[in-house]
Amino acid sequence: MGFSGRIKHNPHFYQREMSIMPEIDKNGGISKTITSYINFANSKHPNRPVTEMLVSGSRQDINAIALELTTQNITAINAVSRLASTNVINHTLLHTSHGLSLKTFDLQPSLNLLPIDFRLAIVKNRLMHFWLVMMDMLIVFSLVGILALYYIDVQAVINKAELSALANQYQQQLHLPQSQALITQADRLNQITGQLMTLREVTGGEENILSELSTVTPDGITLTSFVISRNPGIKRLYEPGNSWVITGSANSRSLVLNFYNNLLSNTTFSDGKLYFGSLEKETGITFRIANVPTK
Amino acid sequence: MKSKQPLIHLLLLFIIVLVSGLYSVKTVRDIESVNKLKQEVSRLEINIVKLADLSNEVPPLSDETLRYANTLPANENEVANFTGVVERFAQESNLTILNHFDDFPKQVDVIGKNMFGLGMEITLEGSFQGVNGFFSKLSTMQYFFKADKITLLKNEVNSGIKVIVNGSLIMGVEKK
Numbered sequence: 304m305g306f307s308g309r310i311k312h313n314p315h316f317y318q319r320e321m322s323i324m325p326e327i328d329k330n331g332g333i334s335k336t337i338t339s340y341i342n343f344a345n346s347k348h349p350n351r352p353v354t355e356m357l358v359s360g361s362r363q364d365i366n367a368i369a370l371e372l373t374t375q376n377i378t379a380i381n382a383v384s385r386l387a388s389t390n391v392i393n394h395t396l397l398h399t400s401h402g403l404s405l406k407t408f409d410l411q412p413s414l415n416l417l418p419i420d421f422r423l424a425i426v427k428n429r430l431m432h433f434w435l436v437m438m439d440m441l442i443v444f445s446l447v448g449i450l451a452l453y454y455i456d457v458q459a460v461i462n463k464a465e466l467s468a469l470a471n472q473y474q475q476q477l478h479l480p481q482s483q484a485l486i487t488q489a490d491r492l493n494q495i496t497g498q499l500m501t502l503r504e505v506t507g508g509e510e511n512i513l514s515e516l517s518t519v520t521p522d523g524i525t526l527t528s529f530v531i532s533r534n535p536g537i538k539r540l541y542e543p544g545n546s547w548v549i550t551g552s553a554n555s556r557s558l559v560l561n562f563y564n565n566l567l568s569n570t571t572f573s574d575g576k577l578y579f580g581s582l583e584k585e586t587g588i589t590f591r592i593a594n595v596p597t598k
Numbered sequence: 599m600k601s602k603q604p605l606i607h608l609l610l611l612f613i614i615v616l617v618s619g620l621y622s623v624k625t626v627r628d629i630e631s632v633n634k635l636k637q638e639v640s641r642l643e644i645n646i647v648k649l650a651d652l653s654n655e656v657p658p659l660s661d662e663t664l665r666y667a668n669t670l671p672a673n674e675n676e677v678a679n680f681t682g683v684v685e686r687f688a689q690e691s692n693l694t695i696l697n698h699f700d701d702f703p704k705q706v707d708v709i710g711k712n713m714f715g716l717g718m719e720i721t722l723e724g725s726f727q728g729v730n731g732f733f734s735k736l737s738t739m740q741y742f743f744k745a746d747k748i749t750l751l752k753n754e755v756n757s758g759i760k761v762i763v764n765g766s767l768i769m770g771v772e773k774k
Contacts (some may be wrong), residue, residue, distance in 0.1 A: 431604070434604060435604050435607060438604055438607040438608070438611055439607070441611055442607070442610055442611055442614060445611070445614040445615065445618055446614065448618055449614065449617065449618050449621060452618065452621050452622060452625050453621070455625055455629075456621065456624060456625040456628055459625065459628035459629050459631075459632050460628055462632045462635075463628060463631055463632050463635060466632065466635035466636060466638075466639050467635060469639050470635060470638050470639050470642060473639065473642035473643065473645070473646055474642065476646060476649075477642065477645055477646065477649065482649055485649065485652045485653055485656055486649070486652070488652075488656050488660070488663065489652050489656050491663060491667075492656070492659055492662075492663045492666075495663060495666040495667055495670070495770070496666065498670070498713065498768075498770075499666055499669065499742075501708055501709065501711055501713075502708065502713075502742040502744075502768055503742075504709065505708055505709055505744055506737070506742045506743060506744050506745075506768075507736070507737030507738070508737055509733040509736065509737065509745050509748060509763075510730050510731075510733035510734040510736075510737060512748070513726070513729060513730045513733060513750075514730060517726065517730070525752065526750075526752065527751070527752045528749070528750065528751050528752065529748075529749075529750040530747070530748070530749045530750070531747070531748050532746065532747040533745075533746045533747065535707070536709070536710075538709055540745055540746075540748065
């Protein structure tokens with residue numbers, strides 16, 4: 304059996320383990336022994352009298368002892384073993400940096416009478432055990448992860464080998480002489496058709512220029528020269544944008560003007576400018592129409 | 599009470615983490631290789647399908663290819679054939695013709711594309727209608743003559759005209 308007392312205005316406890324029965328008998332019983340201890344404590348610390356007693360133990364008459372102390376005007380609380388109660392969920396003591404607290408995880412008051420070093424060792428041991436378990440779990444999970452990685456890698460290596468074999472097979476098929484001949488032939492066909500399509504855009508149609516020139520030239524106008532030259536980027540010779548010069552002679556100025564107007568209505572010659580060779584003459588006129596400056 | 603230090607655990611854990619890290623790198627590289635190979639195999643599969651298509655489509659086009667290729671002279675003989683054609687056109691149009699070729703083919707710019715071409719000058723003499731007909735035939739012939747400059751002059755000697763055409767006969771690569 305043991306008892307603990309709480310000193311007035313002081314949160315600390317003092318405690319005493321009562322295990323020597325001869326001493327109890329010598330003092331005339333458990334109640335008197337406790338009372339004598341209280342008296343002794345009060346005499347030693349008169350300014351800090353014992354105000355409350357917590358009685359704990361496994362004696363049959365422990366309730367009677369608590370009641371007797373109460374009759375002596377000492378507030379006595381009979382400590383009931385929490386282990387006996389099924390309501391208490393967690394008997395584990397709360398671990399703190401200083402050891403065990405006086406409360407459990409479920410905030411029930413508790414007392415630990417073990418020496419502080421021993422308690423710290425228990426806490427350290429429990430923490431270490433916790434960490435060991437955690438590390439064991441980590442090791443197990445890591446090993447499982449490595450096994451999963453191994454499986455994935457093996458699958459990847461198998462796939463790689465299969466795909467490499469397939470790629471080699473395709474490469475060989477593509478590099479067969481008849482395949483290469485087909486590819487070369489197709490390339491040549493593509494190249495030629497591409498070339499021909501481009502060439503079709505830039506060649507031919509020169510007869511259109513002469514036909515147009517013939518159409519717009521009236522009687523009485525004689526063309527002495529005509530030069531047309533392809534400028535860079537122009538697809539066909541009869542398209543606008545090329546450089547051209549027409550020189551000729553005419554019976555009258557009005558014929559030239561008529562010819563010039565007709566010429567401008569044609570897209571090939573729409574940007575031409577008219578220059579007369581002799582402004583004073585009314586007949587036998589020479590002229591020049593061009594879209595480039597000439598002498 | 600003496601607590602056991604978890605040194606072996608820590609060492610084991612370190613080794614496992616190291617091994618799994620290295621193995622992860624290897625696995626990632628293997629997976630990347632597999633992905634690249636998959637892409638390569640897909641590309642090759644497409645090429646195999648194209649090859650199968652080619653084996654069906656190209657042989658019937660061989661004659662077409664040959665016909666197309668013949669439109670681009672590749673040697674002196676074929677240039678001579680072209681000359682023969684042009685001279686025949688001139689004859690049919692009652693024109694006198696004089697051809698002058700450059701010594702060697704050169705790169706010719708055809709709307710931004712470089713092609714082989716043999717520079718040449720064609721001088722024609724005859725009637726205006728004859729020249730017009732000659733150009734019509736030139737446009738429809740199988741060869742490609744790119745005219746870059748046409749100079750038309752009134753013939754001083756007779757009533758006809760003289761035409762000088764500068765341009766290039768587009769050539770193909772020499773056939774083997």
